[in-house]
Amino acid sequence: MGAREKKEVRLAKLEKILQENPLHSDGELARRLGVSIQTVRLDRQQIGIPELRERARQVAVEHLKDTRTFTGEEIVGEVTYLIVGKEGTSQLRFTEAMLQSSSVARGHYLFAQANSLAVAIVDAPTAMTALSRVRNRRPVLLGEVVEAKAHIVKVVGARNIIRVVSRVGNEIVFSGKFYIIARDRLSRP
Amino acid sequence: MGAREKKEVRLAKLEKILQENPLHSDGELARRLGVSIQTVRLDRQQIGIPELRERARQVAVEHLKDTRTFTGEEIVGEVTYLIVGKEGTSQLRFTEAMLQSSSVARGHYLFAQANSLAVAIVDAPTAMTALSRVRNRRPVLLGEVVEAKAHIVKVVGARNIIRVVSRVGNEIVFSGKFYIIARDRLSRP
């Protein structure tokens, strides 16, 4: 095995390690790869990977930007218009983070956007999706902005039937019907 | 207005600024608050706010923790058993991160777990959920482990019909039917 190949293998390893967890210092990387710290730095520069602090900063920035997208906030996507009890719209730009896991994420996010918008419209303390029927019309591509429009179709007691249609431009990419129960507490039936 | 009050007001401002965006250096904070850098450092230590780099690191760690649950991985939940083209199971423990956004997350995650398991079973390069009909039977509580079982009901050409039932113990919490199209590339119809 030549040094060329060894190096390429190491570069690939380096990238993989940092992809899994970017929060390693050069020292740790050197230990893991069994090379000197200088080599790691040379490698990093060759691939164009910034230093630990910059990586942490970037991840943090991404988080602060996207958190609104999933974990922190109530709503996936940005609600641009909302009349509680009637209708609303929300926008969601598809970033790399949502597409990196190949084809799977799309469905999740479109569902999540539509579902959370539907829940927002109902606006009960613990609105809950009981049943949903959704349809993905076409995949969403990187950078596209999906606008979801939702309106309440019918309310029967605590049961709200909401229709959501999501578009990129005026092309429908997703549609669904959500049956959302407005409860006052989280009790098991 | 005494110096005491002035200081308290400033401390509150400092906390608020960093809550909105923790990625400011002491210098920037000093500029914003109209005081010296030393004062900012004294203030930070008094409240117990770590330095910029540590804050960035913490935000990044938080992100990487959550992200592994959603964006980073192909599968939401851990696949415990899988026969490609036939059936599979996956487990997902509901953590605080998934519940913190009150009642909304549940639906997303249950859907995501089921959807990604269904996609995993089909195992085409770009399997895509075209249509789904799902039902949330009861809310999932913190710490509960949800086991999703999926099996292919029928295959018609590229269209796979998959049924997923998710349980906590032997109680059904979620069920759904997924129509998944196995494509060879991401083309628009």
Add this chain to the structure above:
DNA sequence: TTTGAATTAGTAGCAGCTACTATAAAAAAC
């Protein structure tokens, strides 16, 4: 055998700090 890539070592300097000392001014206590 020579050439050149790859690896390692080492230095100076930087950002953004901590930890510490010192000093001046303002406010509170006496």
Add this chain to the structure above:
DNA sequence: GTTTTTTATAGTAGCTGCTACTAATTCAAA
């Protein structure tokens, strides 16, 4: 009115995890 305390600022040494650079060494291919 003077002493004491709090608050604000200044400045230094040292830290981590780097960059940018120079230099030496190893090792494989030509």
